[in-house]
Amino acid sequence: MTQTTGQATATTPIAQVVESLLRDGMPVRFRAYDGSTAGPPDGPGLELRNARGLSYLLTAPGDLGLARAYVRGDLEMLGVPPGDPYDLLVRLMDHTRFRTPGPAELVQVLKTLGTGSLVPPSPPPQEHLSRWRRTMEGVRHSKARDAEVIEHHYDVSNAFYEKVLGPSMAYTCAYYPHAEATLEEAQAAKFDLVARKLALQPGQRLLDVGCGWGGMAIHAAREYGVRVLAVTLSGEQASWGREAVERAGLSDLVEIRHQDYRNVGEKAFDAVSSIGLTEHIGVSRYPAYFGFLLDALRPGGRLLNHCITRPHNRRQETGAFIDRYVFPDGELTGVGRIVTAAQDVGLEVVHVENLRHHYALTLRDWCRNLVENWDACVEEAGLGTARVWGLYMAGSRVGFERNGIELHQVLATRTDERGENGWPLRSEW
Known part of the structure; x- marks a missing residue:
């Protein structure tokens, strides 16, 4: 059948064409807007609702095209609750890549689907600029650009985060004691594991960089009597955190600043906690980052660095979906590279721990919160944004379970000129 309008007709077997383009075939049940179907008949699946969704899939094959169509509402997920497409993503993971058809086959595909299907539609409004376009607008990981991308991710809505993260307002990997x-x-x-690794004591001074909504700062002050300076690039986080500190009656112990950690002028802290900041730093800036934290510590002071890592030590940018919808400019690498960077500036690394299974459980629970509060989250942030977060968190859960990504805590200390670090023979925690 010859197609001249750039759009498939109602009798075109769209599902079969899409299935034929996938390298491994259709891994889930798939229904297209022409009524055609492909893939296994049971289990979770996908419904392609219109020609724009088809164009998204064809012009950005893989995760990005799927995300664009889903966020726009042109692709629906079947058999999974809104906010937690985990069961579907388990089946889709690593099976969304298109193969390159031969010339004759490509001509037939274009006749069937229409040349208009290869014209990229405008991306959803939730999508950030591509990496190369952001580079045109500013130096990567400059203070101005870091502030912009942090705002994109964290200033969605404090009310939205309250529903998803729960009362703790902690947007980092939890630690499940059982x-x-x-x-x-x-x-x-x-938070208590971090505090014990840092050996916090009443009257000490803690610098918490990338403090989020202030959870670590509040815990350290309330449970350990520590004075805390906490900084974040998100104005929304800083505002919410200050109110939380005041409600907790800890204003005399905790100061939360809307500030780049690089602008902190105070020195001689007893401890530094960095929970979920390193992902935003950029691998090339690790030396400056760890050098700054070393300078902020007194001799004998401790640093706890908690961040997402790769199971290898190559520098690797996040995928297109994560980069454009979740963590713009994000870069990950392995714990070996983090340890090397810390050692190279003069920190003594004393302990390393991988918590990747704990992050999979954390993401499971965040998705559960999103499902339970779906209507309120959609009302607060919009359907597209709610879909982005469900897709991101469920997909990340799969990644942690499969060891595609990890979570490491690296504990280090600043030794004095004689090599003393004040550590006991056995770890306190």
Whole structure:
């Protein structure tokens, strides 16, 4: 059948054509807007609702095209709750890449689907600029550009985050002391694990860089009597955190600043916590980052660096979906490279721990919160944004479970000129 309008007709077997383009065939049940179907008949699936969704799939094959169509509402997920497409993504993972058809086959595909299907539609409004376009607008990981991308990710809506993250407002990997622990118990256990690794004592001074909504700062002050300076690039986080500090009656111990950590002028801290900041730093800037934190510590002071890592030590940018919708300019590498960077500036690394299974559980619980509060989250942030977060969190859960990504805590200290670090023979925690 010859197609001249650039759009498939109602009798075109769109599902079969899409299936034929996938390298591994259709891994889930698939229904197209012409009524055609492909893939296994049971289990979770996808419904392609219109020609624009088809163009998204064809012009950005893989995760980005799927995300664009889903966020726009042109692609629906079947058999999974809104906010948690985990069961579907388990089946889709690593099976969304298109193969390159031969010339004759390509001509037939274009006749069937129409040349208009290869014209990229405008991306959803939730999509950030591509990396190369952001580079045209500013130096990567400059203070101005870092502030912009942090705002894109974290200034969505404090009310939205309250629904997804729960009362702790902790947007980092929790630590589950046992399999039945609740999310709140696990987040409190994470903050306490950090505090014990840092050996916090009453009257000490803690610098918390990338402090989020202030969870670590509040825990350290309330439970350990520590004075805390906490900084974040997100104005929304800083505002919410200050109110939380005041409600907790800790204003005399905790100061939360809307500030780049590189602008902190104070020195001689007893401890530094960095929970979820390194992902935004950029691998090339690790020396400056760890050098700054070393200078901020007194001799004998401790640093706890908690961040997402790769299972290898190559520098690797995040994928297109994560980069454009979730963490613009994000870069990940392995814990070996992080340890090397810390050692190269003079820090003594004393302990390394991988918590990737804990992050899979954390993401499971965040998705559960999103499902339970779906209507309120959609009302607060919009359907497209709610879909982005469900897709991101469920997909990340799969990544942690499969060891595609990891979460490492690296504990280090600043030794004095004699090599003393004040550590006991056995770890306190």
